[in-house]
Amino acid sequence: MHKNNIGLWQHSHSFGQEQKRSGEKRTLIVVALTLVMMIWEIAAGWSYGSMALLADGLHMGSHATALGIAVFAYAYARKNANSTHFSFGTGKVNALGGFTGAVLLAGFALFMAAESVERFIHPVTISFNAAIFVAIVGLAVNGLSAWILGHDHDHGHSHSPPSSHDHDHNRRAAYFHVLADALTSLLAIFALLAGKYAGWNWMDPAMGILGAVLVTRWAWGLLRDTSAVLLDRQNAILERAIRDTIEIDDEIASDLHVWSIGPGLYAVIVAVVTHHPQPSSHYREKISTAHSSVAHVTVEVQACSSQHDRAHAS
Template structure:
């Protein structure tokens, strides 16, 4: 075969990752908002002597770092989408960033729990009026950030336990959970400050802090499960595998003997399929039979005659 004809059988592995994803711009906007609010809460916390505000500001700093990781992942994946060193493109950088964000969420939950337990043992004096005012501003800002990221957040969940992650931009989901955790922290802080001011229930603040930490830990665990499944190439959804088998075996004597399906990016899958057949067909013909609504971006097909030496059939 002439070298000039090789390009007809070659293709890149960008799979659309070179395009700017909707979550990238939203993440950058939220980073700017978070940094401004972080500076306000830290400065007012120091000025008014409010440990609650200072702690919330430091929490926002940790989330700003997590959002920064998300933004970096978007840019890096886009700029290296056509880099041949990435066997199946840069789609998994999305899951890697999401997994990193999940770990940071878990650390955030531990810090929340630690600070709450410390306040149970050593209560601090709080300037309630100033702290409540700034906490309300924080809630408004965090709520706006949640809405910005939620605009691109896919809420569909597949019932297949191995697959519900494939509907998500894991990087965006990580950013979304971080700002949602911030909003939850602000809401709980307001409730605790109000009860402390009007009812003297100072101990309620650390108790609510522990409950909030448990909720954030649960979000973290869920995100870890979905992103780690992508990173370790766990088998893709059974619903898609069933469609692939049905498209190949229906009305034929062909049988799928081995099928590997794994995620290579948001809504993108690669598949390696082994088929045994009485009348072997060309792989190109079989590829045309595969379902087009499953996100299959890279497919390798091996066709074997069923009556081969040593098979016993």
């Protein structure tokens, strides 16, 4: 065969990562909103002598940095989608961005818990009226940001937030960041109102600890899902489904590997043992047709010469 004809048996490994994802534009808008609110809260904190507002402004600054990482991950994955340096494209950059965001979320939760304990020991004076006003505006901005990230413009205008089944880990990490911001603003409003009208100043650090626990739960779930992608964890459900597709009559999948190579995309390597071998394209087409999420399939076909060999292969 002439080398010029080899292209007929080759295909791109970008798997659509060169296309701009909807989450990229949304995250960029949220970064801008977060930066504006961060500057206002820090300025208000200094002006009103409120450490609570100053801390919340710095907290939003850390989230703006995390969201910036998410935007970078989107752009990097798109720019390098066709690079030959990546065996299966840049799909995992999305998971890496989500993992980094989750680590920052966990760090923020630890900081929040430590600061809350410190305020139990050394209470700070809060300018309640100014703090409540800025916290309400912050809650509104974070609510708008969460709506921007969670509102699905591409699939029937659904208003459901990114779930654990959402394959865009970058978008999910960004969504959890603004949700954590909204949660801290909401808890701050509740605590400030309780402190102003009931004199319960201890509510401020108590709400901080509660918020840290909830944020830790979000971070753990995101770390679990993204690390599974980064470490090529076997997808047991899809593996079973592929076995059911392949193992009909005489065929046995003696060796099967299924792993994620991008948001909602999987690669498969399978060795098929049978007494009546078909071309590898036959099995590849069966898998691709039955499972739309499988973007790359490699098949090895081995002829089984006896019942003993077949039993041994199984």
